[in-house]
Amino acid sequence: MQKIAVITAGGLGSRMGSNIPKQFLLLNNRPLLYYTLNAFMEAYYDIQFVLVVPSDYISTAEQLIKDMNIVAQTKIVVGGISRFHSVQNGIRSITEQAVVFVHDGVRCLVTAELIIRCYNQTIHLGSAIPAVASIDSIRIVTGNENAPIDRDRVKIIQTPQTFLSDSLKKAFEQPYQDCFTDEATVVEAAGEKVYLIEGEYSNLKITRPNDLLIANAILNERMNKTKE
Numbered sequence: 001m002q003k004i005a006v007i008t009a010g011g012l013g014s015r016m017g018s019n020i021p022k023q024f025l026l027l028n029n030r031p032l033l034y035y036t037l038n039a040f041m042e043a044y045y046d047i048q049f050v051l052v053v054p055s056d057y058i059s060t061a062e063q064l065i066k067d068m069n070i071v072a073q074t075k076i077v078v079g080g081i082s083r084f085h086s087v088q089n090g091i092r093s094i095t096e097q098a099v100v101f102v103h104d105g106v107r108c109l110v111t112a113e114l115i116i117r118c119y120n121q122t123i124h125l126g127s128a129i130p131a132v133a134s135i136d137s138i139r140i141v142t143g144n145e146n147a148p149i150d151r152d153r154v155k156i157i158q159t160p161q162t163f164l165s166d167s168l169k170k171a172f173e174q175p176y177q178d179c180f181t182d183e184a185t186v187v188e189a190a191g192e193k194v195y196l197i198e199g200e201y202s203n204l205k206i207t208r209p210n211d212l213l214i215a216n217a218i219l220n221e222r223m224n225k226t227k228e
Helices: 032-043 055-067 083-091 112-125 165-171 183-189 209-227
Strands: 002-008 048-053 074-078 098-104 127-133 138-142 145-149 155-157 161-164 196-198
Touching (some): 048 055, 048 083, 098 165, 112 196, 127 183, 161 165
Parallel strands (some): 002 098, 048 074
Antiparallel strands (some): 127 155, 127 161, 138 145
16 A cells, blocks of 8 residues: 655644754754655655745755655645644645655654554554653652552653544544644544554654754664664
8 A cells, every 4th residue: 555654744833942943953964854755765665755945945855845746646745833833734735545644844863664564553553643652750740739640551752643644634624623732633623533653762753952852862872883
């Protein structure tokens, strides 16, 4: 089945304290977005991309996909006012039946292995939502009160959140709701069940400056293992 990765890179990344959107910040002299796209290429050479970017960075995105020689398999779409609307803009460009990966552009350390596992589970179950167990103690705050909860029942959700295109496109026909924090919540609201899959602790979302330092260390470790 056709494989399409909707890469959400429409944010401006204000928490990074940079004038450049974080997806275009450099890691080992390459934009974060390069590593994200490359991981999907390593998983499936014939994958199609829908790249969602800020309107002011279309030319930057065009240059990147040209440098990566993936112009023919990439559509560039302008992001919306929220993640929901950015993803909605992206999936509206999908016309064929496919397995659709929706992935944060700044989760640049995702591996081909996870992408392939998400694809395989989606073929069998209809969806794959990467998740890892919480390693921290968790408390729920209600007003001025707080209480611990069993962290073994808590999962940290990642991307690529992966679905069959028919169910994903139908779900995104709904009006936006504040509870839509990711694609899984949108699909669930449309009456579909979603299925978790084991994620990767290294699949970080680059949000703050310290995350870049961690990502650089992980990337260097991977490069050293490849040389061995």
